[in-house]
Structure formats: C-alpha cells, structure tokens
Amino acid sequence: MLNIKNLREDFENIKIALEKRGYEINQKFFEELDMERKTLQIEVENLQSERNKFSAHFGELKSSRKDTSDLKKTIDKINAELDKKSIKLNTTLENINNFLLDIPNIPDDSVPYGKDEKDNIVVETFGKVFSKNTKDHLEITNKIDTETASKISGSRFSVLKGDMAKLQRALISFMIDKAIQNGYQEYYVPFMANTDSLTGTGQLPKFKDDLFQTAENLYLIPTAEVPLTNIYRGELIDEDILPLKLTSHTPCFRSEAGSYGKDTKGLIRQHQFEKIELVQITNPADSMNCLNSLLKHACEILDDLKLPYQVIELCSGDLGFSSCKTFDIEVWMPSQKKYREISSCSNFSDFQARRSNIKYKFKNGKDFVHTINGSGLAVGRTLIAILENYYEGGSTMKLPKCLESYFGSDTLKL
C-alpha cells in the first residue's frame, strides 16, 4: 500500500512511476474522493466536538440537578446530523482504502524500463551448459506419476515414488541447512492463513482467484512468505535486531487460474509444490543490500548443485504487484532448451510493512520496515533441473556431490 500523504503531495511523480509498470492511476477519481473526504471529515469532526462539549455541560447540569430538556433537544439534533454525515464519511473512506489497496508498489528508480517479460535484462550467466540430454523429466524417470495424482486429486498434482520422493526430501534438508548457515532462523508455520495475513502481504484482495480458499476466513498459503512475514504483523521491532532473517520449508498452493494450457506436463506448474522461502525484514536504508545478499544466498544453492543458471532483472512492466525491485533466477532446462524461473527475489520496500503495520523503533522514532523475500529454492523445479542436467541415459544417474550426505547415496535409481 502506498502512503496516501505521498499521493496528496506528489501525485505527478507517483503517476509517472506507476506508468512505467503499466498501471494507470486515476487522478481525477482520487482527487475528487479525497476532497469529498476532507469536507465530510471536517463536518463530522466539528459535530463531534460540539457534541462532546454539550455532553460535558449536560453532566454538569445533571449533577447540580438543573433542567436538561432543552439541552437534550440540541444534542439530539446534532446526533441526528452526525449519524447521516458519518455514514457518508465511512463510505468515502472505504472507497479510498479500496482505491489504495488496488495500487501496486512503485518501482525503484534503478529498475530498467520495459513493457513485459521480453524487456527483462540478463544480469549474469553462471556455469556452462554441459548436458546433452534432450529428454524431459517424465521420460527420464517413471517415479514421477501424474496420472495417479490425477486420479486422487485432478490435474496439476503429482505423486513421487521411491528415490524421487527421497530426493525431494534431501533437497529440502539441503536447502534449509544452507539457509541456516547463511544466518536464517528456521520456522515451521501454518499452511493456512487468514484474510488479514494475506491482505498484509498483498495477495488479497486483488488476487483472490489465485488462492485456494478452505473456509470463510482461511486460505491455503501460496508461499511461506505469507506466514513468515505475518509473524511480525502489528509488531514494533527494535532497530538493533534488524535485519531479521527467516526461513521455512512449506508446501505452496496455487490455483493457477488463467494458466490453462501452460506447462501442463510434469512438475513445472502444480497446484501444490514444495518451496524453501527466505525472508528478510530490514531497516529501509539497508534493504537493497539485503536484497542482494538474499539473491546471493539463493544463487549459492545452484552453485553448490553445479547447475547452469542466469540471473535476470525484471523490467518495470514485469514487476509483481507488491515489489519495487525483483531479480529472478532461472535454471537451465535441457529438455526445453531454455532457462526457467526457479526463484524470484524481491524488495517490497515498505509496501507490505504498511499493509501489515510492521514497524521498527530507533533512537528518536518509529518507521515502517522494509521486507524482502525470495525462494531458496522451488524444490520441484530444482529436482527437474537435476534430473535433466545430470541424466546421461540408463536406469541410474549420479547426483551432485553436495546432496550425497542428504540422500544417503551418490546414485539415483530412475
């Protein structure tokens, strides 16, 4: 959520910044709404002030046993007027709030201009493509079973058997241990979150269709970012303990509405997938440094796995709703002969903090923190990348060295 003060004082610049990401903000609508708010608010508050004064006087009359009937009539009139105006004011305030909740974050000045994903910039490429494999993961192993999953649940689910299930578990442990080594505190969190939490991190109200709702006020989490960030919702944090670094492994649930026909085969795009999430809660002055460090932490995992990847910076037009700057990490997928997203690391500046009311306390004041998060990494896609990049034909294959101790063997049965 943007600061409404900035909208009042600096609308032009915000408008220009939002245009870079393709968002048209309706200036006339906002200014009329805010003007209406101002008029109504002054009227309501004046009436309240009058009522407060008369009520105090009423008390005085009562205690000296004087007649209050005239005064009561006056107050009744004020209250009747107040009721009418308050309703109007509340409607206006709600309209303003809905308007604000719909506005995406402002891109950082450093974000390259662009219209869509075609304008994203490759920052750096790491590792050489070494695989000659052309088979996709479903062809490489029969232990990833999407047909059985569709019997159990439907499309976009999977059943992993034997070494595939074990490899996934090994990857999770490996990634969590990496995060802990990099100073992140491990958490186990709820896999369902309420409306307030999801509004805080920006999924609601705008992206309700992307979520699975389980009850009136409960949704399956689309990422551990939601529970991890909301640990601090409504909290005031001592500046000394920043940056906070949190991690958790959770399943993630996404309805993938609007992606019909995209990546329909295999593990790439599922309703349920495993992910390790890295979250940092920081001092605003530090947040870009923290984004870089978090990006590095995610990259290290691919370095260790010796998988070829590239880091790309999202252009203004491709930024996610809540983000002011995002780097995606894309891993080489031999069967598709292209790099595919395996992590997305973003700085949300004070956007989530403002929605979630997360502040930090420094010597002479308080202010909203900045939040940063990214995957470290998406487990299913990592598993595919390992299969496809390391496969050399045959019914077994060698695993990357760093996984041996987690997997308990250097060879995977396919």
Place this chain on the structure above:
RNA sequence: GGAGAGUUGGCUGAGUGGUCGAAAGCGCCUCCCUGCUAAGGAGGUAACUGGGUAACUGGUUCGAGGGUUCGAAUCCCUCACUCUCCGCCA
C-alpha cells in the same frame, strides 16, 4: 465437546457511567550530580489522523463489530483470540 477466567500504552498492570487517553512500575528520552563506572535526583514519554506556513488546535482509538445512554475502557449482545480445569485425541 463442557465449565470458568481474561484481552487496557513499547512492556507489566490498575481502573465498574462524566473530572480517564487512562494510576503505578519497568523501559526509553532530556537535563543535573558524581574523576570514570555503578547508584541517585528533576522533568518528559501512547498510537493513528484532520485543519493550519507555524504557534497551535480538533477528532478517533482500552481485542473486533453492534447496542443502551446526552455521555461507555466501564453496562448489554455477537464474534475472534488467549489462559485454566474436565473430556477426547496423533
């Protein structure tokens, strides 16, 4: 599932209809004192928000939402959450 107790500022916690945005303590800030440290003394210190260049001034907020009342932290109703005891249970 049953019974009971609770939810108040950064924290602990008092407050049962107007003088309460709220005692006290802790913490924090400023100043004083002491060679330094420790201790001590004086004062200040809730949040959000409107108007105003400003000095200043108005409003809202005591878990959330309704209600009663001229007036609600305080009375009534609904909901959420927390705790205790009983039952059940991985």
